[in-house]
Amino acid sequence: MWHASILTLFPEMFPGPLGLSLAGKALRDKIWRCDARDIRAHATDRHRSVDDTPCGGGAGMVMRPDVVDAAMDAALTEGVPRPALFLTPRGRLLDQALVRELSAGPGVVLLCGRFEGVDQRVIEARGLREVSIGDYVLSGGEVAALALLDACVRLLPGVMGAAESAEEESHGASALLEYPHYTRPVEWQGRSVPPVLLSGHHAEVARWRRAEAEKITRERRPDLWARHTGTETSARAIAG
Numbered sequence: 681m682w683h684a685s686i687l688t689l690f691p692e693m694f695p696g697p698l699g700l701s702l703a704g705k706a707l708r709d710k711i712w713r714c715d716a717r718d719i720r721a722h723a724t725d726r727h728r729s730v731d732d733t734p735c736g737g738g739a740g741m742v743m744r745p746d747v748v749d750a751a752m753d754a755a756l757t758e759g760v761p762r763p764a765l766f767l768t769p770r771g772r773l774l775d776q777a778l779v780r781e782l783s784a785g786p787g788v789v790l791l792c793g794r795f796e797g798v799d800q801r802v803i804e805a806r807g808l809r810e811v812s813i814g815d816y817v818l819s820g821g822e823v824a825a826l827a828l829l830d831a832c833v834r835l836l837p838g839v840m841g842a843a844e845s846a847e848e849e850s851h852g853a854s855a856l857l858e859y860p861h862y863t864r865p866v867e868w869q870g871r872s873v874p875p876v877l878l879s880g881h882h883a884e885v886a887r888w889r890r891a892e893a894e895k896i897t898r899e900r901r902p903d904l905w906a907r908h909t910g911t912e913t914s915a916r917a918i919a920g
């Protein structure tokens with residue numbers, strides 16, 4: 681079973697939305713396990729403090745290394761060894777390649793920061809991989825952890841049925857964004873479904889979708905388009 685341990689000051693935030701829909705069913709089917717752990721349970725003083733003022737002065741509070749370390753110990757000693765990540769706006773950006781890597785492993789241990797963040801020494805001592813979910817600042821790591829878990833859990837074997845296949849999704853092997861989708865009614869507010877999608881010609885539909893995916897990627901994400909054209913060029917070179 682894929683095992684997610686989340687170290688947080690707000691364990692009641694989990695599984696939260698991941699208790700519903702695909703991830704919730706997978707939780708009930710024991711495809712994955714969501715183990716939210718209260719960092720405060722590892723506080724040792726009589727005030728149960730988990731944070732202190734920043735050395736060097738300045739605003740806010742910093743999470744204590746000793747308390748976080750004890751929480752890490754407790755999580756990591758349970759089950760098989762798993763990669764430990766710290767969610768932080770300073771981390772490498774989460775992308776589908778990292779999601780695929782994590783979902784193919786035994787699970788994750790996620791440290792959620794609060795306040796100004798976590799004492800640097802425990803990040804280094806534990807060799808935590810620092811991961812960001814985007815270039816903006818959240819008030820805590822929990823929402824970032826939920827996003828990462830959602831992306832990983834849907835890739836676990838048995839979670840997505842054929843109806844929700846990941847094969848042609850954005851950020852897949854081709855690096856293309858996905859083509860646009862349409863459903864009924866065929867006419868809506870003066871807008872029509874592109875006729876080719878109603879033609880029944882599978883090859884034509886596939887060609888149209890591919891062309892749309894390429895157009896959207898070229899227009900919206902030149903970085904992905906460059907990666908896509910690089911992949912295509914090397915695939916052609918290998919094929920000779």
Ligand code: SAM
Binds near residue numbers: 769798818824
């Ligand atoms: N002082 C920090 C900075 O400027 O980088 C921001 C701290 S933020 C208010 C509190 C916590 O929210 C962080 O320690 C981190 O765990 C989490 N967090 C905020 N933004 C995030 C993001 N974009 N990705 C992942 N985690 C984030």
